Amino acid sequence: MRGGGNMQNMMKQMQKMQKKMQEAQEELGKQTVEGTAGGGMVTVKVSGHKEVVDIAIKPEAVDPDDIEMLQDLVLAAVNDALKKADEMTNNTMGQFTKGLNLPF
Template sequence: MKGNMNNMMKQMQKMQKKMMKAQDELHEMSFEASAGGGMVTVVANGQKVITDVQIKEEVVDPDDIEMLQDLILAATNDVMKQIEDKTNDTMGQFTKGMNMPGMF
């Protein structure tokens, strides 16, 4: 019985190391989303930190600030969804088959 427990602990430690490596790799990734046919582009890292916003000059219209705001929101929401999906795909492999509420 003791051998099984030690073996299980080693397996858990191995899985934990794999999870930490996968999480580190996710944090280093870069994600990009555009809106308005590329008029607004938002770049974020895997930690959900916006690292760049690019706005094409021709989309800046002082008489239509709302459109620019909508494009920025759309691109930002899209990039955040990409990060969320990738995180769920990557980290979900570690929780498959486990009924653990609150885990990826």
């Protein structure tokens, strides 16, 4: 009979952890990180859910004769922001997976 109590206790702990993970995920969606390129000529904001929420391009980054450079800057800024969003997610969600070896 004692084993059943432990199992029930473990299930409660798992439910608590699930709720905390869900709250942490929601919180990540509200947070943003910035990626930049070209010394700040292009800035991209990304949410913790990896959604691009804002792109700012300074006028001096726009050269009609060199559209490729602008495309490269936007791409670099987006990738920088996504990398930072990954780091933020790993820092936030990592507390739940320590020792569990669960893939994200």
